[in-house]
Amino acid sequence: MRLPRFEYSEPGTLEEACSLLAQADTKVLAGGTELLVKLKQKTITPRALVNIKSIPHLDRIEETEDGGLSIGPATTLHAAATSPLVRDRFGLVAEAAAAVGKPRIPYMATLGGNLCLDGRCFYYNQSLLWKQSLPPCYKDGGHLCHVVQGSDHCNALFVADTVPPLIALGAEVTLTGVDGETRMPLEDFYTGRGEEVNVLQPGQVLSRIRIPAPPPYSTGVYLKHSLREAIDFAVVGVALLLTVSPEDGTCRDARVVLGSVATRPLRAVAAEAALRGKALDEGLVRTAATLAAKETHPVSHLGVSATYKRRVIETLTKRAVRQAWRQAVAGSGSREGWR
């Protein structure tokens, strides 16, 4: 498949990028591992692309004064996965970055691109020729969903691997446009609408990702299940940040975030509430996992049935709690925020 024609620019500053992006029908290009595929399939045909990798310092990872991290969106997933700053205290983010389309994709793909990933759908991520054989769906401007007959909205799945761990850690993003900057929790960046996955407006760039210092006595895990293991999207991804009381070993706080189960990343709030304030034992692990599977309502999609997805949510949540708990008991063995 050949790329369609488009105008191309490499701005030297964020301001320049924003004013180029404010022009009609212009898209940000980062690693291109998603965008260029869509261009080849003619899923989208923008008039112009603005390559943000040419902007100096947008690929930096820096410690912030309050002990957190500030990561530029053009940081490659490989750099995020191998940076000692990320690995040592935010290991679940490093694990997720390494798991994106491994082994090749992380060398080109960026963290910002992963956060801005569009929803995926068997009927949408296809060539124009293939799609023209069916009526257009909501995501293509039509009035139906091919995945869920009778649905009043698009059911494209949100599958980006690095997002659940970043939400579990309470990350924030900065959006920069011609009118200035907006800062928001990453959790609020997603709309839950498959048609328009995030709140980015034309002319805006996701310009920074900030992760606060993890709470004391906390430890984190990201587990992903995919069908092929290599170069494959998650069937389910589970991120867990577990904070333990140093006095009696009970769970002080838990944040469980699921990926690839809905049109947005989902907090498993019932599972979190079940864990909070309790002594961790095998019964509690099972209860939390059952709740996580029950409170999500996946649809059968991308070759995976809803029943199978629920089973995977349950299994991965169990494994994640057990693993985080083991790390917590080992104390210094955990890599995020144990002090």
Ligand SMILES: Cc1cc2nc3c(=O)[nH]c(=O)nc-3n(C[C@H](O)[C@H](O)[C@H](O)COP(=O)(O)OP(=O)(O)OC[C@H]3O[C@@H](n4cnc5c(N)ncnc54)[C@H](O)[C@@H]3O)c2cc1C
């Ligand atoms: C074979 C294959 C396997 C894959 N496997 C996985 C996987 O396992 N897990 C997974 O999560 N993803 C996977 N992907 C999807 C994709 O490669 C990754 O999500 C990647 O991180 C996207 O980053 P990128 O820099 O290449 O984004 P690009 O392709 O450059 O951009 C993606 C989208 O984000 C927008 N964008 C990028 N950066 C910004 C920014 N800073 N501000 C505003 N908008 C921006 C672009 O305009 C575009 O709409 C896979 C892709 C392929 C082709």
